[in-house]
Amino acid sequence: MDGHTPGETVDMNSVAVVAVVCRRAWNAVDPRDRTEMKSPAQTVIVHHTALRFLISGDGVVYEGRGWGIVGAHAKEHNFHSVGIAFMGNFNDELPSSESLSALLRLLHIGVLHGHVRPNFVLVGHRDVAKTACPGEHLYSLLPKLREQLQNH
Numbered sequence: 357m358d359g360h361t362p363g364e365t366v367d368m369n370s371v372a373v374v375a376v377v378c379r380r381a382w383n384a385v386d387p388r389d390r391t392e393m394k395s396p397a398q399t400v401i402v403h404h405t406a407l408r409f410l411i412s413g414d415g416v417v418y419e420g421r422g423w424g425i426v427g428a429h430a431k432e433h434n435f436h437s438v439g440i441a442f443m444g445n446f447n448d449e450l451p452s453s454e455s456l457s458a459l460l461r462l463l464h465i466g467v468l469h470g471h472v473r474p475n476f477v478l479v480g481h482r483d484v485a486k487t488a489c490p491g492e493h494l495y496s497l498l499p500k501l502r503e504q505l506q507n508h
């Protein structure tokens with residue numbers, strides 16, 4: 357997704373539109389290693405800290421490692437999953453509807469472009485590790501998000 361200006365709307369098709377800010381635009385520090393994933397991600401892990409992609413409260417997506425690059429968010433799961441983090445602490449606050457719909461659109465784009473398997477599993481970080489991440493309020497919305505993904 358390099359080459360996009362900050363806040364530019366990436367129009368993949370009429371259904372999947374999401375504002376993505378690429379790494380360079382937000383002056384991200386280069387990752388120490390950049391291992392390409394061998395196949396499309398089979399799992400998408402939702403977090404509430406800084407990882408593969410960050411979704412802000414206003415629904416803008418900040419690129420982390422980017423699609424197809426092994427992340428550093430969930431140990432042994434890094435090699436077959438994409439990590440997407442919401443900015444905030446959702447033990448206390450509720451995620452905005454803008455950030456939730458940005459997640460759905462981002463996942464739709466990931467599937468369209470072959471970065472994520474069409475039958476991927478959406479889980480919270482606490483499903484695969486002993487952690488409170490992604491926070492109670494965000495975690496409790498995952499079943500609803502899975503439902504919405506199925507109806508896409």
Ligand SMILES: [Zn+2]
Nearest residue numbers: 403404481489
């Ligand atoms: Zn996490």
